[in-house]
Amino acid sequence: MTTRLSLLGGRASGKSTWLGCTWLASRGASRLQMVSLPNAIEPLKILSAELLQKRYPNRTNTSAAGLIRVPLRWKGDASHFEFELEVADFDGEELDAIFRLRESAWTDAWDRRSQPSVGTLLFLRPSIAERVSSNRLLAERASRDVDSPEVLFPGQTPAKAVIGPGGVSAPSEVTIVETLQFMRHTRAFAVGQRPEERLGVVLSCWDELPIELTQAGPDRVLAEAFPLLYDFIYTNHDASRVQVFGLSATGGDLKKEDVRQAMEDADRAVAESAQIVWRPARGTAIASSKEIALPLGWMVEGDGALK
Amino acid sequence: MSQRCANGACTWNDGGPCARSASLPPGDDCPDLGTAPIRTPAGAYETGAGAGTPGEDSEGTTPHKFWMGTALGIDELALTLWGPDPRLFLCAGSENAGKTSLLVGIWIELANGRAANSSWRFAGSRSLRGWTQIADAAFSWKEEASHIVPRTSIADVRQPSFLHLHLSQDLGETSTQVLLSDLPGEWFERWSIRRDAGAEYLPLLPRVDGSLLVVDTPRLLKDDQYLDECKLLRDRIRESAGSGARPVALVLTKADLVDLEASVWTPATMTQWNPRLLKRVRELADGFTKSESIGIFSTSILSVGGLAPRGTLAPLLWLIGATIHQTVPNVSLAPRHSSGHPFGWVREPFAGKTK
Numbered sequence: 001m002t003t004r005l006s007l008l009g010g011r012a013s014g015k016s017t018w019l020g021c022t023w024l025a026s027r028g029a030s031r032l033q034m035v036s037l038p039n040a041i042e043p044l045k046i047l048s049a050e051l052l053q054k055r056y057p058n059r060t061n062t063s064a065a066g067l068i069r070v071p072l073r074w075k076g077d078a079s080h081f082e083f084e085l086e087v088a089d090f091d092g093e094e095l096d097a098i099f100r101l102r103e104s105a106w107t108d109a110w111d112r113r114s115q116p117s118v119g120t121l122l123f124l125r126p127s128i129a130e131r132v133s134s135n136r137l138l139a140e141r142a143s144r145d146v147d148s149p150e151v152l153f154p155g156q157t158p159a160k161a162v163i164g165p166g167g168v169s170a171p172s173e174v175t176i177v178e179t180l181q182f183m184r185h186t187r188a189f190a191v192g193q194r195p196e197e198r199l200g201v202v203l204s205c206w207d208e209l210p211i212e213l214t215q216a217g218p219d220r221v222l223a224e225a226f227p228l229l230y231d232f233i234y235t236n237h238d239a240s241r242v243q244v245f246g247l248s249a250t251g252g253d254l255k256k257e258d259v260r261q262a263m264e265d266a267d268r269a270v271a272e273s274a275q276i277v278w279r280p281a282r283g284t285a286i287a288s289s290k291e292i293a294l295p296l297g298w299m300v301e302g303d304g305a306l307k
Numbered sequence: 308m309s310q311r312c313a314n315g316a317c318t319w320n321d322g323g324p325c326a327r328s329a330s331l332p333p334g335d336d337c338p339d340l341g342t343a344p345i346r347t348p349a350g351a352y353e354t355g356a357g358a359g360t361p362g363e364d365s366e367g368t369t370p371h372k373f374w375m376g377t378a379l380g381i382d383e384l385a386l387t388l389w390g391p392d393p394r395l396f397l398c399a400g401s402e403n404a405g406k407t408s409l410l411v412g413i414w415i416e417l418a419n420g421r422a423a424n425s426s427w428r429f430a431g432s433r434s435l436r437g438w439t440q441i442a443d444a445a446f447s448w449k450e451e452a453s454h455i456v457p458r459t460s461i462a463d464v465r466q467p468s469f470l471h472l473h474l475s476q477d478l479g480e481t482s483t484q485v486l487l488s489d490l491p492g493e494w495f496e497r498w499s500i501r502r503d504a505g506a507e508y509l510p511l512l513p514r515v516d517g518s519l520l521v522v523d524t525p526r527l528l529k530d531d532q533y534l535d536e537c538k539l540l541r542d543r544i545r546e547s548a549g550s551g552a553r554p555v556a557l558v559l560t561k562a563d564l565v566d567l568e569a570s571v572w573t574p575a576t577m578t579q580w581n582p583r584l585l586k587r588v589r590e591l592a593d594g595f596t597k598s599e600s601i602g603i604f605s606t607s608i609l610s611v612g613g614l615a616p617r618g619t620l621a622p623l624l625w626l627i628g629a630t631i632h633q634t635v636p637n638v639s640l641a642p643r644h645s646s647g648h649p650f651g652w653v654r655e656p657f658a659g660k661t662k
Contacts, residue, residue, distance in 0.1 A: 104371055145362040171418035174438075177432075189432050190391075227419055234428060235429070
């Protein structure tokens with residue numbers, strides 16, 4: 001059975017890193033196991049080559065990686081699930097092009113992405129959400145008025161602004177909302193109509209967030225860092241078919257020498273360094289695992305994968 | 308090869324103006340023009356007007372697959388009004404009253420999750436580019452600029468434009484479409500003076516569900532002629548409703564400039580106001596009869612020189628509540644689960660200051 005998974009995410013949202021790490025993990029001790037070597041492994045090799053060198057995959061290369069088809073087995077809670085995964089990576093900048101150029105940038109690949117057989121994995125990176133609240137004047141005010149919105153600039157980690165209600169910012173998730181609307185429109189979905197497929201939201205680079213945010217849980221970070229998208233998901237999906245994960249695919253920033261050195265010293269591969277958190281149900285404590293393939297497992301098995 | 312427009316509602320091909328000129332950023336080429344892709348039967352896209360394919364029609368164009376995302380024109384408005392549960396709200400006020408800034412505030416507050424203290428939540432929009440366009444202008448505002456957003460000028464606008472929202476409530480069980488007008492103040496000034504101008508400039512008036520009467524608060528305080536103009540506009544809005552009363556949200560903008568808190572006001576709390584302002588607002592509000600729904604709101608979009616909209620969403624949410632006549636149940640493909648809610652944390656209501 002071919003299981004078609006749609007990956008979605010903007011620039012530097014961590015799609016390629018997760019795909020590469022998951023591929024590497026599937027050949028190790030993961031609950032996800034490769035059943036047989038696929039015919040063509042070039043796309044997977046492109047994704048994993050840099051990771052094996054403890055570097056992030058090159059975005060330009062991965063966007064050219066093309067369609068990935070790999071036979072896999074997921075060790076589920078009660079049974080095993082065998083499937084051929086079909087997934088395609090893409091350059092996150094395509095979302096900007098779709099927003100700007102509309103159908104001129106909408107390719108057949110996007111038509112296919114709109115029709116996933118199991119669902120969509122949406123990658124977001126809260127630590128680089130463009131929460132630029134206003135201009136220089138507001139920044140000056142923020143420094144002398146505690147009630148004023150916190151000002152963040154591109155690349156800064158949202159320390160307080162995503163928690164407090166006072167901040168205002170330009171929504172960074174508009175292009176993702178528009179793409180999701182187009183995908184729904186392609187399937188002739190009405191507003192509020194809920195797809196049967198699952199939606200996994202993966203908040204990448206979880207380790208980049210301040211501890212007080214990670215303690216609040218991925219569901220709350222989604223609501224505070226991407227409020228427009230949160231409401232869009234909330235109103236257009238069945239809540240029981242949505243799961244929010246916080247993912248640190250590489251356990252730290254591979255651009256930092258000390259992170260790479262620590263892995264080297266511990267003789268630990270990138271694929272063994274993953275940390276993933278989620279809230280199993282509303283009001284429950286946050287759960288965690290080192291199983292990087294868990295979002296994929298949840299896609300094919302559902303909540304049983306999280307037990 | 309000359310460019311051709313793919314928008315069937317536009318008169319460009321016949322030498323007329325571009326139908327989207329009102330909603331396109333300056334310098335942007337109209338996306339309908341010439342570059343509209345033509346899809347071949349095999350599914351590949353070709354770009355460029357006149358690209359000969361078996362799939363094109365006699366004009367060399369194909370219908371759009373998606374909406375354009377800019378503010379809606381009058382034809383798109385008409386189509387949307389045929390959709391489920393639309394609410395058309397007139398954002399009325401004289402030049403520089405703060406109408407477009409109010410729209411910016413609504414968008415920014417909505418996009419920052421501030422609808423969470425109401426039952427309504429964002430469920431989509433057909434004009435995300437339009438919202439982004441006016442918000443980007445506000446975010447790049449500099450102190451020395453006289454306007455927070457570019458003025459919606461009568462010279463720029465050749466047809467009315469509208470910003471669109473889908474809002475849902477009760478976990479997405481019901482939804483409504485909101486259409487907010489973004490029209491130049493000169494149109495309202497002409498309409499105030501001459502009723503016929505309404506038919507000329509505001510052909511949508513018979514279909515309006517409710518209005519935001521936008522009033523420049525600092526000007527109201529010091530200019531009796533402006534108060535009179537606001538009263539005239541109020542009376543035109545009432546008159547256009549005919550025998551059926553329509554709710555009106557009286558929106559006092561630029562509250563930060565007169566040390567007025569952005570809030571929802573009641574007759575009891577209004578007594579705290581500057582007596583001069585209280586007198587003028589009462590004069591405006593007293594023009595409505597008891598059968599008409601009136602809400603009074605004060606709003607601000609700046610705070611000590613920075614963009615920080617306050618109170619701008621409240622009038623819209625109030626208008627929606629005041630115009631509920633029907634809600635359309637959504638269709639669900641998947642079974643609903645009343646327990647276990649693994650979606651997780653639900654945002655607490657916005658803890659903004661309210662009176």
